[in-house]
Amino acid sequence: MTPASPSEGAYDRIRLRQLRRGLARPAGIDRRSLLRLAAAASVAAPLLPAAAPSAHAVTAPGGVVKPLPPELFTVRGTNAETNFAALRDTGLLTPADRFFVRNHTGTPRVDASDWKLTVWGDGLTGGPVDFSYEALRALPSVSRTAFVECAGNGRSFFASQQGEQVSGTAWTLGAIGTARWRGVRLAEVLRRAGIGANAVDVLPRGLDAEVVSDGVPLGRVRRPLPVAKALDDVLLAYEMNGEPLPPDHGHPVRLIVPSWVGIANIKWVGDIEVSAEPLLTPWNTGMYRLFGPGHPPEGSAPLSRQTLKSAFELTPGATFAAHRRHLLTGRSWSGGAPVRAVDVSTDGGVRWRPARLRDEPRPGSWVRWSADWVPRAPGPGVLLARATDRSGRTQPETTAWNTQGYLFDAVVRHPVTVV
Template identity: 80%
Template sequence: MSSVPPSEAAYDRIRLRQWTRGRARSAGVGRRDLLKLVAAASAAGSLASVASPAHAAGSLPGVVKPLPPELFTLRGTNAETNFAALRDTGLLTPADRFFVRNHTATPRIDAADWRLKVWGDGLTGGPVEFSYADLLALPSVSRTAFVECAGNARSFYASQQNQPVTGTAWTLGAIGTARWRGVRLADVLHRAGIGRDAVDVLPRGLDGEVVSDGIQLGRVRRPLPVAKALDDVLLAYEMNGEPLPPDHGFPVRLIVPSWVGIASIKWVGDIEVSAQPLLSPWNTTLYRLFGPAHPPEGSAPLSRQTLKSAFELAQGATFTAHRHQVLTGRSWSGGAPVRSVEVSTDGGTRWHRARLRDEPRQGSWVRWSADWVPAEPGPAVLLARATDRSGRSQPEVSVHNTQGYLFDAVVRHPVTVV
């Protein structure tokens, strides 16, 4: 098989047609229930009415690590990194500041008892199991990559564009970049005997089963096209040189570079290799785009992340007039590496090129800085916009969708000059 994946857009269009025509197999949930959830997903409500309120605290039930309020804002079962807390870190996000996205609660798993089962009709033989020691004995690979929730920046649909969306009201902190070490998923699949007729690879997590609108969705799982699975995906067991922390997937998780975070399944327990196209709630009702700008049946399942920029600065920060300041931030893209970043300190009237502090690389972010001498006291709005090497730049307005995914517009960052 070729190690170069085909067009992701082409794959997604094929899956969308198979879904709408009933030609893909639903892995674990009845088609009638999936159709019911799709109908609900296509109707938008107010973000404030459905999103869990944000609050600051030192801990969260279901999350193992401490969550001090200077580092995190808590949102339901999740913890968002306060972007200002990244200012004194390097390119990599320390594990104690890495955002947490949990559908239920962090499971506590003993690595000695853990097994990865690879199974399905896309294998040439029967099921194969790997222990934790088995994976550690295989050739390892390290890769720097960000993991970002598809709903990162979702709240700006409401606050900047006055458009209703559903879901967790993330600002820009549902992202982190780490140095991941593990085994190529391709190596494990080849050892398990992946066949030439395999088309989808479905990893499943060991966290608790999810219930939505009274429907049992099962454990979190989302299929990957076999070409992507055989390309650059890792079964990671280390994060920044240490074993994965419990909240970030111990003992083993997937890392799917540049794709929406739901693809990087945590606490992997089994992987189905299928000779038929597979569907789950996480690529049918969830992680697709619904709304007036999208097809009535919804878009194809989301794959690559979009383009964003953020200041390493608290909302409403205060600056002293006529005093030199150095503004810092980060930009990233799920497509081509970031090429340039521009900053405006007057609400978008004038733009100035920022200095890149890192060599832009695929699947990672770049840090940047820009000088500013605030003039007169009063309110000010800071803006940052990135352009990647494909020529794509952040727009002024993001195309709306009811579930608030893939917000890519320039974010307005209000501050005060005194």
């Protein structure tokens, strides 16, 4: 029987109260200090029981294992953004060789034969429980098509379209990919480990190298999930598009948290803490909250669901011949509800018309769409795409500013040239 658990909203209120009691930002404290406080709070007790495994992991030189040809990717430090034009000849699923890479350090090489997952914490009814790779694969499996998208996808448009400066990697719209993931429901593993009725937080931690931000050691990447979400639709995935996970995408096992921001989808999972009280880490305090006007000093509640976006499968500044018919293609997606409709404008937003949807809208996935266009005169132009999802939400003209540039959802202006 599933233990009773608070709603996500109630859980966030509990965690915000905890943050205010112990880690709330006094006037003038900077993000570095907040990260230091959160890091100290999250390592105040031993992270793992003494018997926990330590899988051998070697970080790849240069940060990313797979080839990153410039026609497919734009390299951004230890990250690689998919060039959206490279998706035009793909189907609904993003091939692994074109799937974006978001690394906080570098890709670790983990051998599945000596990997094991340890589930532990005071939210269990007993002691720590280990699962080998073989044992995990022997459990009932499920498959799910879902996108993974960085919370900062579209961040660069705060500056280029709205004239607002933000911090973080300057993604355009290519920090997203959709795949068919196969694995074990996290709920199945937690139940077999003996999750208790008192559990409120589930904290997966990756096996990548420890992160240092602004000179502050933060430990390995980890971010708690409310137990209500953990017991819902989350996967411990070991396959991507019918193949074992590639190293850059979490081999041997990663989390897939449908519709939530990318940081929730922890890669290279090594252990999961189940806690009887809300947990704080740098990834749900100083990062992955909204700071700025309209938000409290300690920031918004931790980010959860992704927002609504659209992108053309075109290079910026693409050239089109006048007086000829062209097929415009693109993709739209939403973390809130399936995309219901997409409208396009080929005259900078003066007139809009519906695009043709090429896929059945489904939760947690994107839809491909197309529209015909016959340019009438040579010169510069701007293409726009605007999605509406089944919750009734439509992409706005502008996105409310936040200091770290998260959740940009405004209509993106795509420049082109007609010759």
